[in-house]
Amino acid sequence: MSDEFLCARCARHYSTCCQKTDIYVTLGDVRRIAVASSATDFTEYRAPKDASYDQTLEDPFWQHHVFRPNGTRRVLKQQSNGDCHFLGAQGCTLALIERPLICRIYPFDYDVDGIKERPAGGCPVQLLRPEQQLLQVLGMDRDEAERYRAQLYAELPEREDLDAATEVVAA
Numbered sequence: 001m002s003d004e005f006l007c008a009r010c011a012r013h014y015s016t017c018c019q020k021t022d023i024y025v026t027l028g029d030v031r032r033i034a035v036a037s038s039a040t041d042f043t044e045y046r047a048p049k050d051a052s053y054d055q056t057l058e059d060p061f062w063q064h065h066v067f068r069p070n071g072t073r074r075v076l077k078q079q080s081n082g083d084c085h086f087l088g089a090q091g092c093t094l095a096l097i098e099r100p101l102i103c104r105i106y107p108f109d110y111d112v113d114g115i116k117e118r119p120a121g122g123c124p125v126q127l128l129r130p131e132q133q134l135l136q137v138l139g140m141d142r143d144e145a146e147r148y149r150a151q152l153y154a155e156l157p158e159r160e161d162l163d164a165a166t167e168v169v170a171a
């Protein structure tokens with residue numbers, strides 16, 4: 001099996017996390033990205049495509065602060081083919097430190113209490129050799145992810161009415 005970076009193989013064989021995922025952004029994310037990219041119109045409100053997506057029981061803090069009463073939340077816009085607004089030919093066009101917090105944490109799974117032991121689903125673990133661990137192959141640092149997770153949850157409560165994102169109710 002090739003030693004090509006897993007994300008590159010993922011991109012050749014599958015839809016990646018930058019192509020198939022709604023990326024929630026905090027207002028802190030929006031400000032950081034706006035400064036870094038000079039972009040201004042890159043968010044909108046959409047409801048989850050999967051109607052069963054509901055964190056009410058699993059993570060009520062997330063549910064309460066991320067979702068508005070009409071079921072939408074602030075996410076990055078997508079290109080016409082569904083790719084993330086910031087996905088370019090060579091991958092993300094934002095530097096790591098400029099990316100939305102949830103992009104920096106993925107594929108760690110987490111909730112209000114911390115980083116979970118098992119990674120989130122979604123990465124093509126079938127491309128790994130049996131002895132390889134996903135988070136190790138991707139070079140993920142648990143302590144760094146925990147810092148980003150803590151920052152994410154600290155930013156979630158910032159008030160919606162300061163945001164000027166485009167309203168799009170239907171996903």
Ligand code: SF4
Pocket residue numbers: 006007008010011016017018106107122123124
């Ligand atoms: S993080 Fe996972 S889903 Fe995203 S590109 Fe890499 S291997 Fe694919």
Ligand code: SF4
Pocket residue numbers: 017018019023076084085086087088091092093094099100103
């Ligand atoms: S912001 Fe970058 S890392 Fe996050 S989904 Fe978009 S292209 Fe991928």
